[in-house]
Amino acid sequence: MNRKWIAAILCAVLCLTLLPSALAAQDYEWTLDDYIWTLQSKRVNGVPIGDALNDAFSEISWQAVQDGDDIYGYCSGGVPGDNFELLVRFTGEFTFEIVDGTRNGETMPNPSQLLLDALGAYQQGHRCDACAGLGYTDACLNCAGTGFAFASACLACGGSGRYACRTCGGYGVMTSDYTRECPFCEGTGVAGTCSTCGGGGYGMLSGTLMMCTDCLGSGEAVCPWCSAAGIKMGYLRNS
Ligand SMILES: [Zn+2]
Numbered sequence: 001m002n003r004k005w006i007a008a009i010l011c012a013v014l015c016l017t018l019l020p021s022a023l024a025a026q027d028y029e030w031t032l033d034d035y036i037w038t039l040q041s042k043r044v045n046g047v048p049i050g051d052a053l054n055d056a057f058s059e060i061s062w063q064a065v066q067d068g069d070d071i072y073g074y075c076s077g078g079v080p081g082d083n084f085e086l087l088v089r090f091t092g093e094f095t096f097e098i099v100d101g102t103r104n105g106e107t108m109p110n111p112s113q114l115l116l117d118a119l120g121a122y123q124q125g126h127r128c129d130a131c132a133g134l135g136y137t138d139a140c141l142n143c144a145g146t147g148f149a150f151a152s153a154c155l156a157c158g159g160s161g162r163y164a165c166r167t168c169g170g171y172g173v174m175t176s177d178y179t180r181e182c183p184f185c186e187g188t189g190v191a192g193t194c195s196t197c198g199g200g201g202y203g204m205l206s207g208t209l210m211m212c213t214d215c216l217g218s219g220e221a222v223c224p225w226c227s228a229a230g231i232k233m234g235y236l237r238n239s
């Protein structure tokens with residue numbers, strides 16, 4: 001890893017005192033702290049990267065910095081003789097790519113291996129006992145586990161034929177919950193007035209008054225952030 005560059009980034013962290021403040025809903029801009037959340041909460045095989053690295057190494061620190069148009073995440077930790085540095089570049093609010101990494105001061109040819117090792121070790125050490133790591137428990141009673149009822153997808157289990165394990169949330173491994181309120185809509189799930197119907201919920205189509213298909217008659221636009229990346233409307237989950 002280019003240590004000079006890392007040092008420059010760290011300097012930028014320390015020297016950067018003015019961060020874009022959280023603006024009003026709709027105009028909300030993903031902050032550097034939000035990007036750290038993105039990095040920590042990203043799940044690989046059900047395990048959040050934050051849980052895996054915090055478990056594998058001591059003295060972990062997480063940072064995000066802006067460099068021109070690019071935003072980088074930097075994570076480092078460990079003790080002398082067993083330490084690491086990892087640099088990622090964010091490609092979106094919920095996505096990033098690994099750029100660089102070192103292990104005990106040496107540049108790693110494949111830095112993602114460090115993550116994979118940490119994720120695997122976490123999975124081994126934190127298996128959910130309630131479901132034996134499967135992520136699901138009993139077969140669905142409504143469809144007897146087939147996923148189909150009355151010739152269509154079973155409504156009770158969503159067609160999976162089984163219930164997600166409540167103890168581990170279906171991940172098969174015990175993890176932190178990084179679910180958070182959506183800042184773009186302040187947890188309401190609504191992004192203002194539906195532009196198609198102007199908020200009325202209905203519109204004229206070929207001379208007939210029809211329910212607006214974009215908002216299903218509610219007159220309100222759905223927040224695109226938490227509807228796309230959400231666990232339920234108004235909440236964000238990074239996975
Ligand atoms: Zn079912």
Ligand SMILES: [Zn+2]
Nearest residue numbers: 128131165168
């Ligand atoms: Zn479980």
Ligand SMILES: [Zn+2]
Nearest residue numbers: 194197212215
């Ligand atoms: Zn509408």
Ligand SMILES: [Zn+2]
Nearest residue numbers: 182185223226
């Ligand atoms: Zn939202």
